[in-house]
Amino acid sequence: MNINLYKRFEVPTLAWYGQKMQELVFPEEWHVSFLPMEGYNKPLVGSDEIVRALKEPIGTKPLKKLAEGKREAVIVVDDMTRVTRAYQIIPYIMRELKEAGISDEHVRFIMGGGLHGAWYRDDFSKKLGEDIVRNYPVYNHNPFANCTYVGKTSMGTPVEINSEYHSCDLRIGIGSVVPHPMTGYGGGAKIILPGIASYNMIFYNHMVVHRQNPPAESYWGFLEGNQTRADIDEAGKIAGMDMKVDVLLNGVGDSTDVFAGDLQMEFTEAVKVAREHYSTKGVPDKVDVIVANTYAKANEATLAYSNWKNKVKEDGVMVIIAQAPEGQSTHYLYGKFGVNEYAPGHSVPSKPPFKKLIIFSEYKIPDPFLPIAEPSSIIWLDDWKEVVEEIKNTFNYYPSVLILPNAEVQCDEKVLKKFK
CATH class of the missing domain: 3.90.226.30 (LarA, C-terminal domain)
Known part of the structure; x- marks a missing residue:
């Protein structure tokens, strides 16, 4: 040849x-x-930018302030159907928690897989880092049980969330914002719905609320007027999350931009950048x-x-x-x-x-x-x-x-x- x-x-x-x-x-x-895509070759985000995002978040107090006086912390990460390299962010979060007085034995992790299958130790290690898996409990989410009812959205979706998550008084999420064919973009409150939601909650949102959208073959990039997404965002507010950290991803899955803060506000800011970042x-x-x-x-x-x-x-x-x-x-x-x-x-x-x-x-x-x-x-x-x-x-x-x-x-x- x-x-x-x-x-x-x-x-x-x-x-x-x-x-x-x-x-x-x-x-x-x-x-x-x-x-x-436009962000294909964008470099890995620097450590200074991650630290700044946690100390100067969007719409919330700094993570250290949020953590002060709290007893039990939970960190929810997206699952292995998402390429978010959570291990690139977690060390900076753990540093803030320790400085706020939360010791290791009061921190746990949940892989928020929604209605995907369960994951295993090897998966946890890839997503979180081997050091985290060795030293902290990491759990799968069970959408068929172990969920607590906390309210109902205006569209009728029962808000039933992971009971371990609900039991903690400091709640943090890590995910990524990418275009999505149903919700316009992933990220933001999707870490809660579907991430740590019950089967009934996900079914109602995906099968009942989603049908209230205008007819379309898919909804890539569609946010304003997207009923499915609006319901997810409302469910996120009802469930509550102290800080969400979302990243944008380059062509090989590295985090290039980091947004942290209020569940809705940080997502809104991330989408402004994501729209160009993922454009072809x-x-x-x-x-x-x-x-x-x-x-x-x-x-x-x-x-x-x-x-x-x-x-x-x-x-x-x-x-x-x-x-x-x-x-x-x-x-x-x-x-x-x-x-x-x-x-x-x-x-x-x-x-x-x-x-x-x-x-x-x-x-x-x-x-x-x-x-x-x-x-x-x-x-x-x-x-x-x-x-x-x-x-x-x-x-x-x-x-x-x-x-x-x-x-x-x-x-x-x-x-x-x-x-x-």
């Missing part, structure tokens, strides 16, 4: 498994564009081939599909790179639990609006727990050369190819700028 006749690109994979840059090779004659400029109306790499949420690869499927020409090809050794996420509301067994909120996926859907992965699952698309329409391949051959066999001309390195979180700038 003469390397001069080929175009080579790299995309990040295996976020929680050592991280690897996946090489993608294309024939020289193909028209290939690599379009990252120069996206054409339609292309022959989209290569949609998943990294932050490789175990929720359907997000890349829903985000970018309408940019593929009718006779075109979409390639989703989903290098997820753990497979696709368990989801007790939207997932699949047998050949014909579905969770209550599951909707049967339709066939793609284009010719071919290829999943490139070394970790094939014939029937994913969280469906990516209509199963019979998917071509699973684990060799990139075979992917290129499959694309070649689809066209009688040199195709236009668009590579999106973070397809499950980056969005067309026209989509994100359309909403407030």
Whole structure:
């Protein structure tokens, strides 16, 4: 093979498994564009900025002041379907707690997984850091029990939250703000709903309240007027959280910006920056081939599909790179639990609006727990050369190819700028 006749690109994979840059090779004659989000190469946030965020938060007292006189502290982190590197933030929080007089035996952590499956020690270590797992109790959230009723939102959602969380008098959350197809953006009060909410609470918000939104295929970037998000924000106020820390993420999942403070106010400020940070400029109306790499949420690869499927020409090809050794996420509301067994909120996926859907992965699952698309329409391949051959066999001309390195979180700038 003469390397001069080929175009080579790299995309990040295996976020929680050592991280690897996946090489993608294309024939020289193909028209290939690599379009990252604006914040793709933004550097890791400095320690001074993290300290400043905790000492000069948005809409609340400094963390040390909030912690003074408190007896029991809980820190909620998002789960392994989010690439938030909580270990980049936690040491600074722990320092503030110790200076406020809260000793180690009065601190615990909860991984707020909502209706996702339970996680294990190895996951906790990756998310929080080995030192935290060795020295502090870390718990899974149980949405089917161990929740306490604390009120009801104006839309009727029962606010039932993790009982361990509710028992503590200092409550802190760590998460990330990224575009989301249902709530506009993740982050903010989503650490509570769905993060540490009961099944009933999540079901009502996702299945009853969500249907009050104006009809749309998805809601990426949609905040103002989003009933689902408004209900989540109200539930967060009822449940209460002393400080939320949210970060923005670059192309390899490092924290680039940090926002801390009041649950709603810090989220509002984060979104102002996130709208540009996750924007992708120069996206054409339609292309022959989209290569949609998943990294932050490789175990929720359907997000890349829903985000970018309408940019593929009718006779075109979409390639989703989903290098997820753990497979696709368990989801007790939207997932699949047998050949014909579905969770209550599951909707049967339709066939793609284009010719071919290829999943490139070394970790094939014939029937994913969280469906990516209509199963019979998917071509699973684990060799990139075979992917290129499959694309070649689809066209009688040199195709236009668009590579999106973070397809499950980056969005067309026209989509994100359309909403407030």
